[in-house]
Amino acid sequence: MVSRFNAVGAWTMEIHTNTAAARELVKPRAGIIVKRDGITVFSGPVTQRKRKWDISTDQLTLSGLDDNVWLSRYLALPVTSGPPYTTADYDVKTGPVETVMKAYVTANMGSGAKADRQLNITIEPDRARGTTVTGRARFCTLLDLFSTLALAGGDIGFRIVQAGNGLQFFVYQPADKTASAVFSPALGNLLSFEYSDADPDANYIIVGGNGDGTARTFVESGDPGSIAAYGRIEEFLDNRNTSNVSELNQAIIAELAQKAQKTSLTITPVDTESIAFGQDYSLGDRVSVILTQQNEAGGQDVLDTIQDVVREVRFKITTDGEVITPFIGTPDTLSHPIMGIFRKMKQLNNRVSNIERR
Structure with missing residues (x-):
């Protein structure tokens, strides 16, 4: 079982087929809840079932994801009442990062969503934590949107877990335990x-916003400490969905965090x-x-x-x-080397997807 900070976790379980638990877990929409010292530390659906039988063994292997997967299954729509999607290019929200993320959850899968998109999910009361960010949603997944916002908003945490008969979305401020842990x-x-x-992949970012040629908006910035240590490593970031300088600077902050040492x-x-x-x-x-x-x-x-x-x-x-x-x-590091390949593929896919969604 693997829990991941601001990402989708995973789990695997091996049990005998002829058990009450096995009969329940093979049913549609089944899932698990794991508690430690009475506190839910993990919950998520079964996504794969595999049975192995021979003369001496009848074993069921179940695997699944944690409930953060729902953030990857739902899109952040530009017009949450759509279709049609012709009244606005983007769903833009500005405020403390916690407030912004919870507003997107409410609008796209919570009580503010269209009836056929509503999930059985509650949202904890908003405490307006994190720095001020601007979200600009247009058919990206909620998970991709939140991953970027959380980095720009101070590396704040977010999760979905099982609560009673439904789900709950909550945001939390990770603690600095460097002196005690x-x-x-x-x-x-x-x-x-x-x-x-x-070494870092980049430590100086030039971001291009709206416009073409000499009319295009550009903002640039870098990490002085990283540049002093490793030399200047430049990167161009295409962010043509806005010309707002604050949003372009926000994109630089998130990109520098992802491309740092x-x-x-x-x-x-x-x-x-x-x-x-x-x-x-x-x-x-x-x-x-x-x-x-x-x-x-x-x-x-x-x-x-x-x-x-x-x-x-x-x-x-x-x-x-x-x-x-x-x-x-650091952000965007992974515990298994092969996952780095998938990380780079995902980054490429996100860039192509940004163009497709326009």
């Missing part, structure tokens, strides 16, 4: 780690009385990991201290117990 071999709460880093750290922690997942740190929080190396005298030298966001948490639950593996890194 500290992992290190020297502290005895870290069994293993795997660390990698990569990539650090990824997978750890195997040991829950202790002072630091335990779900109690002292959670998905989206910033934590510290002290990387050490044994010296010639038998002691430990500190090589580096990584402070970043818990982007992913893997849970493995068996009859022997539970293993939790957090993945810590």
